[in-house]
Amino acid sequence: MALVSLCMGRLKDTYLLAEGWLELGDFREAELGLQLLPARDRSTKRGLTLWLQLSLALERWPEVEAAARELRQFSPADTSPLLHQAEALHQQDQPL
Numbered sequence: 001m002a003l004v005s006l007c008m009g010r011l012k013d014t015y016l017l018a019e020g021w022l023e024l025g026d027f028r029e030a031e032l033g034l035q036l037l038p039a040r041d042r043s044t045k046r047g048l049t050l051w052l053q054l055s056l057a058l059e060r061w062p063e064v065e066a067a068a069r070e071l072r073q074f075s076p077a078d079t080s081p082l083l084h085q086a087e088a089l090h091q092q093d094q095p096l
Helices: 002-006 011-024 027-035 045-057 061-074 080-091
Strands: none
Touching: 011 027, 011 045, 027 045, 045 061, 045 080, 061 080
16 A cells, blocks of 8 residues: 555556556555546556456456457457457356
8 A cells, every 4th residue: 555655646657556566466456556547547548458457357347348348449450358358248147
């Protein structure tokens, strides 16, 4: 929690902090870091990618689906978000 408060207001540092916690497997701290991002920055490709990674790690399928759907708008040719969205739908027993 101390590192999170150090990075408040510094967008680049907040992204790096969240990425670091994700890599270390500390999903609670990663989520706290991502929550510091303003809503507009959570909607960027980088922000959505981090939310997707966190949601996948925590198996939060509705959040995976939403983040993957939004990411597809940034790079329609990138199939990775589509695959994550399909997996999320499958895990929720929803049709593709």
